[in-house]
Amino acid sequence: MNVDLTTIWAFIIAFSVFAYVVMDGFDLGIGILFPWLTVGHGRNRAMNSIAPVWDGNETWLVMGGGGLLAAFPLAYAVILPATYPLIIAMLLGLIFRGVAFEFRHRDERHRAFWDFSFFGGSLVAALAQGMTLGAILQGIKVADRIYAGSWWDWLTPYTLLTGLGVVAGYALLGACWMIWKLEGDIQDKAYRLAFRAGIATLALLAAVSFYNLTLRPDYQERWLAMPNILFTSQVPLLSAIMAGFFFYGLKKRWELAPLLLTLALFLLGMAGLGVTIWPYVVPDTLTIWDAAAPESSQIFMLVGVVIILPLILAYTGWSYWVFRGKVGSEGYH
Amino acid sequence: MFDNADALLLARLQFAFTVSFHFLFPAFTIGLASYLAVLEALWLKTGKALYLDLFRYWVKIFAVNFAMGVVSGIVLSYQFGTNWAVFSDKAGPVVGPLLAYEVLTAFFLEAGFLGVMLFGMNKVGRGLHFTATLMVALGTLLSSFWILAANSWMQTPQGHSIGANGQFIPANWLEIIFNPSFPWRLMHTVTGAYLTTALVVGGVGGWHLLRGNGTPQVRKMFSMAMWMAALVAPVQVFLGDQHGLNTLEHQPVKIMAIEGHYESHPDGAPLYLFGIPNDSEQRLDHALAIPKVGSLILKHDPNAPMAGLDTVPDAEQPPVAIVFWSFRIMVGLGLLMFTLGLASLWARWRGTLYDWRGLHRFALAMTPAGFVAVIAGWVTTEVGRQPYLVYGLLRTADSASPLAAPAVGASLVAFVVVYFAVFGVGIWYLLRLMHKPPEPGEPDPERTEREPIRTAGIMPGPAQHPGSTEGAP
Numbered sequence: 001m002n003v004d005l006t007t008i009w010a011f012i013i014a015f016s017v018f019a020y021v022v023m024d025g026f027d028l029g030i031g032i033l034f035p036w037l038t039v040g041h042g043r044n045r046a047m048n049s050i051a052p053v054w055d056g057n058e059t060w061l062v063m064g065g066g067g068l069l070a071a072f073p074l075a076y077a078v079i080l081p082a083t084y085p086l087i088i089a090m091l092l093g094l095i096f097r098g099v100a101f102e103f104r105h106r107d108e109r110h111r112a113f114w115d116f117s118f119f120g121g122s123l124v125a126a127l128a129q130g131m132t133l134g135a136i137l138q139g140i141k142v143a144d145r146i147y148a149g150s151w152w153d154w155l156t157p158y159t160l161l162t163g164l165g166v167v168a169g170y171a172l173l174g175a176c177w178m179i180w181k182l183e184g185d186i187q188d189k190a191y192r193l194a195f196r197a198g199i200a201t202l203a204l205l206a207a208v209s210f211y212n213l214t215l216r217p218d219y220q221e222r223w224l225a226m227p228n229i230l231f232t233s234q235v236p237l238l239s240a241i242m243a244g245f246f247f248y249g250l251k252k253r254w255e256l257a258p259l260l261l262t263l264a265l266f267l268l269g270m271a272g273l274g275v276t277i278w279p280y281v282v283p284d285t286l287t288i289w290d291a292a293a294p295e296s297s298q299i300f301m302l303v304g305v306v307i308i309l310p311l312i313l314a315y316t317g318w319s320y321w322v323f324r325g326k327v328g329s330e331g332y333h
Numbered sequence: 334m335f336d337n338a339d340a341l342l343l344a345r346l347q348f349a350f351t352v353s354f355h356f357l358f359p360a361f362t363i364g365l366a367s368y369l370a371v372l373e374a375l376w377l378k379t380g381k382a383l384y385l386d387l388f389r390y391w392v393k394i395f396a397v398n399f400a401m402g403v404v405s406g407i408v409l410s411y412q413f414g415t416n417w418a419v420f421s422d423k424a425g426p427v428v429g430p431l432l433a434y435e436v437l438t439a440f441f442l443e444a445g446f447l448g449v450m451l452f453g454m455n456k457v458g459r460g461l462h463f464t465a466t467l468m469v470a471l472g473t474l475l476s477s478f479w480i481l482a483a484n485s486w487m488q489t490p491q492g493h494s495i496g497a498n499g500q501f502i503p504a505n506w507l508e509i510i511f512n513p514s515f516p517w518r519l520m521h522t523v524t525g526a527y528l529t530t531a532l533v534v535g536g537v538g539g540w541h542l543l544r545g546n547g548t549p550q551v552r553k554m555f556s557m558a559m560w561m562a563a564l565v566a567p568v569q570v571f572l573g574d575q576h577g578l579n580t581l582e583h584q585p586v587k588i589m590a591i592e593g594h595y596e597s598h599p600d601g602a603p604l605y606l607f608g609i610p611n612d613s614e615q616r617l618d619h620a621l622a623i624p625k626v627g628s629l630i631l632k633h634d635p636n637a638p639m640a641g642l643d644t645v646p647d648a649e650q651p652p653v654a655i656v657f658w659s660f661r662i663m664v665g666l667g668l669l670m671f672t673l674g675l676a677s678l679w680a681r682w683r684g685t686l687y688d689w690r691g692l693h694r695f696a697l698a699m700t701p702a703g704f705v706a707v708i709a710g711w712v713t714t715e716v717g718r719q720p721y722l723v724y725g726l727l728r729t730a731d732s733a734s735p736l737a738a739p740a741v742g743a744s745l746v747a748f749v750v751v752y753f754a755v756f757g758v759g760i761w762y763l764l765r766l767m768h769k770p771p772e773p774g775e776p777d778p779e780r781t782e783r784e785p786i787r788t789a790g791i792m793p794g795p796a797q798h799p800g801s802t803e804g805a806p
Binding site for chain 2: 051052053055056058059061062063065066067068069070071073074076077078079080081084085087088091092094095096098099101102103106107145146147148151293294296297300301304305308309312315316318319322323
């Protein structure tokens, strides 16, 4: 691996995707868990806990998409047509999810409808994102710099599995966020939801991992051949350890640790993704260097990222700090 | 599949629909963010609660509008790839970084400070809260800067070379950003957004004055909006004229279509006020013309020769009728805005600004005029650069994704249904908020309509009503 501009950009995009997945992940997760939260009081508090930050969280999705167009235009031009219905579904889901934040406060009589829109939008967006990930991992047909497959290629048992995995993972993040930010009966509920979402996430993660090995011969090679396996085996091993701590933490009713351990699990998932696909963006077809933008584009943007990204992280952190602490219930003010 | 004319047409319809619908929201957000910053600044400076009332009134409307702008905007950032893959591959190296800068400098700034602006008045000091409002306003302007740089480069491309793989390779970023049509387009668009907002604020003010709710808050916002209309509409007329001259220099064919100049005029071109463009016969039917005025406006010389569409091959011509009419709608509405501004000055001079019902009705009728005008303006410039996506270099027909027509058709239907349903309801909520007049002691939205967000670290501050005791110099 030679560290060049293209490699740096691959890491910047990966960072954006990871930031999106974990940050909007808990927003979407709360949406997915909405039906399990008590109507009115419980749901209001859950939503209040993310209302000031969801928009910033979602911006990482635009950063990932815009960054991909800028740094790897060919990958952007191939992956999006290949997963067309998924992307459209995700965008529509995010519309229903996003407007629900404002609309459910504006219209008491139709609050049930906007609650459902918040749940349904979050679920569809999460499922579509997970299936898009699966569609990339299972491979995309490309000929002459354009997508060459049909428009149902993305729908396979494997992509359904990855879609469900992401839904479960987001639900887990959402539950852990609620454990951290809320208290009382809704926090008790969040502990129970986190336990169930944790089981589901780990089961689906394991299923996807095994399925992955049968998906393409080179994936098996990458994970199981000597000496790779000495390194790659650390990923599931560490995941198992994190999972152990996670369930122990739930039992001990730790408040912040379940969220941090879940983040660690997602980070390990990201590492696993790297093992599976690096240095390709489309497996076996396009490497990051094939898809990379010209150097003049990469340098111009890198200047902006180096200067502005630390500022973004600083004021995003400040915004979280302003809204720190438990989100209370009525009657406290 | 690539020559599939149906799929191409559907993809174009889809983009036109989603981008037009989206732009309604930022056209209002850009102006309203600045207006909120002005209101908060006036409150902090004078300590008058009236400004805080107006801030709280409009910030609720801002929040709903902003949310719709965000979710409809994300669609666009992915639609380049889903529907315009060849464009994304070829022009991505130029357009992509401009959009990435928009995300980095504008979207994160808006989103990062929006939470504090909406929910944080009791959690941070006034200075910090004002800073947050300023940052949101700055974000909307930076966003305009980058997205219009990208759009303008597609209209008047420069500063690039073309690589062996067909990609546009950036060579000089300053030339790319500050391309010839960028400065005028930026000023014209941002001014248009300010005017759009002023007309909404003025229309809401006029509505409440007509209904007899002439509270000091209503009077103040009506007066501020009428000042904007009076001062900014003339500026916009000037900017529009300059933008047109710039287009004549760099995209003369677009001007021919706007003017309905099918034929060349070696001795000075007329100004066609009306007419029915007839592309197949290449002539303007039933034309109503003022001789020589076309040349007078565009060349500042009544006898200056002007080439017509007869000098342009058919395959290089935009559809004239759309451009011809959308331009006239925009200009007509612009002149009405100018008239509203003049009428308000007259009323102010006569001392009847809050009593002249004719003016209030005029202002109310003009409420949607800004939105219609900005969309008509965008239709003019976007349809006028057809058949190209990157002017002169990449045709729209060669830019689309390899998608089957049913896929694009289905997604188009989905967008139309969802946008009209969801955003229709959202706009209804906006109208409902505007239906209620701003009142003295306008409640803090955070404390009444939502359950309060209690923090462990900071005790909730006292209610933010300084009255006349605080903030005054």
